[in-house]
Amino acid sequence: MAKLIHTMVRVGDLPRSVNFYSDAFGLNETHRLDFPTFTLVYLGNEASQAELELTFNKNQEAPYVHGTAYGHVAFAQADLDRSHARMVAAGYAPTPIKQLEQDGVVLARFFFMSDPDGYKIEVLQEAGHYR
Amino acid sequence: MAKLIHTMVRVGDLPRSVNFYSDAFGLNETHRLDFPTFTLVYLGNEASQAELELTFNKNQEAPYVHGTAYGHVAFAQADLDRSHARMVAAGYAPTPIKQLEQDGVVLARFFFMSDPDGYKIEVLQEAGHYR
Numbered sequence: 001m002a003k004l005i006h007t008m009v010r011v012g013d014l015p016r017s018v019n020f021y022s023d024a025f026g027l028n029e030t031h032r033l034d035f036p037t038f039t040l041v042y043l044g045n046e047a048s049q050a051e052l053e054l055t056f057n058k059n060q061e062a063p064y065v066h067g068t069a070y071g072h073v074a075f076a077q078a079d080l081d082r083s084h085a086r087m088v089a090a091g092y093a094p095t096p097i098k099q100l101e102q103d104g105v106v107l108a109r110f111f112f113m114s115d116p117d118g119y120k121i122e123v124l125q126e127a128g129h130y131r
Numbered sequence: 132m133a134k135l136i137h138t139m140v141r142v143g144d145l146p147r148s149v150n151f152y153s154d155a156f157g158l159n160e161t162h163r164l165d166f167p168t169f170t171l172v173y174l175g176n177e178a179s180q181a182e183l184e185l186t187f188n189k190n191q192e193a194p195y196v197h198g199t200a201y202g203h204v205a206f207a208q209a210d211l212d213r214s215h216a217r218m219v220a221a222g223y224a225p226t227p228i229k230q231l232e233q234d235g236v237v238l239a240r241f242f243f244m245s246d247p248d249g250y251k252i253e254v255l256q257e258a259g260h261y262r
């Protein structure tokens with residue numbers, strides 16, 4: 001059976017990204033591979049076996065372009081309001097908390113923010129399907 | 132602790148994507164939310180708690196654009212050669228299997244393929260860090 005193990009994004013500044021994901025989401029560097037032209041850094045924590053893979057291309061000169069196809073990665077948090085307040089205090093400029101409702105039922109509570117390279121991140125209240 | 136729970140991509144044809152991820156990677160539809168302007172479908176299996184979230188925007192007319200920033204999602208497989216042969220037979224046109232080496236040590240064996248919307252997918256031999 002195929003196991004979803006990571007999502008890869010290209011980044012422009014490895015220490016900046018590593019620090020961001022550590023501070024904002026408690027992800028640790030679990031593995032690093034360094035080659036002449038690129039470095040791969042894997043970020044994860046005990047909450048999930050799935051990781052973020054950061055690719056840093058050493059000879060990349062032009063900034064990467066965000067298309068319209070890829071969406072985001074999502075993290076579940078036990079206390080969304082507390083997480084949101086912490087993101088605001090840290091200067092990460094999260095969107096206001098919204099909720100997705102259907103027939104009066106709240107299906108999801110969430111906010112969005114961006115990482116240092118502009119990748120969107122969804123943060124969801126741990127509840128229902130999102131856990 | 133933040134838990135990485137899904138990666139979202141926008142797709143142009145939900146049944147096409149659902150069938151592809153089921154056939155190629157054994158992912159099942161775990162949850163679906165349908166709204167007037169969009170549908171969300173979650174795909175997963177027992178191998179991982181992380182999922183793929185497919186977003187289908189009903190009023191989307193122009194094709195989505197793949198930028199250069201986002202990379203791929205990766206799946207680990209217990210038998211990479213068998214998986215590769217199956218992808219070839221199914222017409223998914225995987226790249227040849229390659230390996231990443233450093234100082235004579237094989238760090239990863241993998242191939243790439245694309246989903247129906249052109250998102251890149253890495254398939255890795257389950258070994259070392261990739262499991």
